[in-house]
Amino acid sequence: MNAPAPGMDPGNLALSRKEDFRAFVHTPRRLQPRVLSRAELKALPAAERSAYNRERRRWHANLGPIRTPQLAALHEDLWDIVDSNVQDGDKAKGAVAVDAFPGLGKTTAVLAFAREFHRREIAEQGEFTDRGHERWPVCRVGLTGNTGMKDLNRAMLEFFGHPGRATSTAAQLGLQALDCVLSCEVRLLILDDLHFLKWRRTSGIEVSNHLKWIANEFPVTLLKVGVGLADKGLFSEGETPAETVLAQTARRTTRLDMPPFTIDTEAGRRHWRQLLLALEQRIVLADSFPGMLADDLSDYLFARSTGHIGSLMTLVNRGCQRA
Ligand SMILES: Nc1ncnc2c1ncn2[C@@H]1O[C@H](COP(=O)(O)OP(=O)(O)OP(=O)(O)O)[C@@H](O)[C@H]1O
Numbered sequence: 001m002n003a004p005a006p007g008m009d010p011g012n013l014a015l016s017r018k019e020d021f022r023a024f025v026h027t028p029r030r031l032q033p034r035v036l037s038r039a040e041l042k043a044l045p046a047a048e049r050s051a052y053n054r055e056r057r058r059w060h061a062n063l064g065p066i067r068t069p070q071l072a073a074l075h076e077d078l079w080d081i082v083d084s085n086v087q088d089g090d091k092a093k094g095a096v097a098v099d100a101f102p103g104l105g106k107t108t109a110v111l112a113f114a115r116e117f118h119r120r121e122i123a124e125q126g127e128f129t130d131r132g133h134e135r136w137p138v139c140r141v142g143l144t145g146n147t148g149m150k151d152l153n154r155a156m157l158e159f160f161g162h163p164g165r166a167t168s169t170a171a172q173l174g175l176q177a178l179d180c181v182l183s184c185e186v187r188l189l190i191l192d193d194l195h196f197l198k199w200r201r202t203s204g205i206e207v208s209n210h211l212k213w214i215a216n217e218f219p220v221t222l223l224k225v226g227v228g229l230a231d232k233g234l235f236s237e238g239e240t241p242a243e244t245v246l247a248q249t250a251r252r253t254t255r256l257d258m259p260p261f262t263i264d265t266e267a268g269r270r271h272w273r274q275l276l277l278a279l280e281q282r283i284v285l286a287d288s289f290p291g292m293l294a295d296d297l298s299d300y301l302f303a304r305s306t307g308h309i310g311s312l313m314t315l316v317n318r319g320c321q322r323a
């Protein structure tokens, strides 16, 4: 049951269900369309040309993930942390928070990691647990706007397709989620866009306590992804008594950053250039030439994206489309 269902279209995945996640893990990378010259393009019959153009559009919209220095560094840290988190179930494990501004590639990098982790665990330990349950090394939950504790628990059950997700109370939902996590031997729990959690005063403590409960009871490495988590007090040391409680979570969490590209230093400029060179090779346009991005457009692209990879990829995608 390793292959994705036939006809599964990677453009149509949601990743909030385990089956979709598996399809994501096992879909082979897209094949880069061949570069055709203008003459070749002209010679194509209309139907084939539009098929070719559609393929190119999809290709340009899904470039990557490119192994940027930020992504490589994040993966290295994540491997270290996840692989050192092999304490027995009775001890709380360390948690990780990837905290950076929007559009710097957090989700992309974390999902690429989850994909590799899933593959490695399944390859080493098999598709089923000793008790005969399916093994799901990774559980990934993307939060929606203003999620409360109950919604968070429900989203975890949703990932596993648990039938109890419709009815129960928050506490029951939590226990059912724990049950799924234990049965399926989940090792990595990813909470994406964690800043969506309701975070006002009392619920800030509630959230922190809930995360603490997950860290204590679930034998998983908790990987939190979000924007401005530090400002939400997730890592604060705590001065008032209320904040001291928050420190419980703070102490266990390793904070990882994803910086934007910069051009103030020699090394920074080199990384930026390498990214553009890597991108160039992936662009499928009739008149593309080496140096098109890296030499001719380097400054322009940096000014427009201010080093944020999300903006850069959007620009490149739209530019290719226009061309
Ligand atoms: N390593 C990469 N290679 C290629 N494209 C990338 C890479 N990292 C990010 N991108 C592109 O940048 C866009 C934004 O990335 P992503 O969604 O991962 O950012 P994010 O930090 O999670 O943003 P947000 O905080 O808004 O959730 C993605 O659509 C993706 O196409």
Ligand SMILES: [Mg+2]
Pocket: 106, 107, 108, 192, 193
């Ligand atoms: Mg994201």
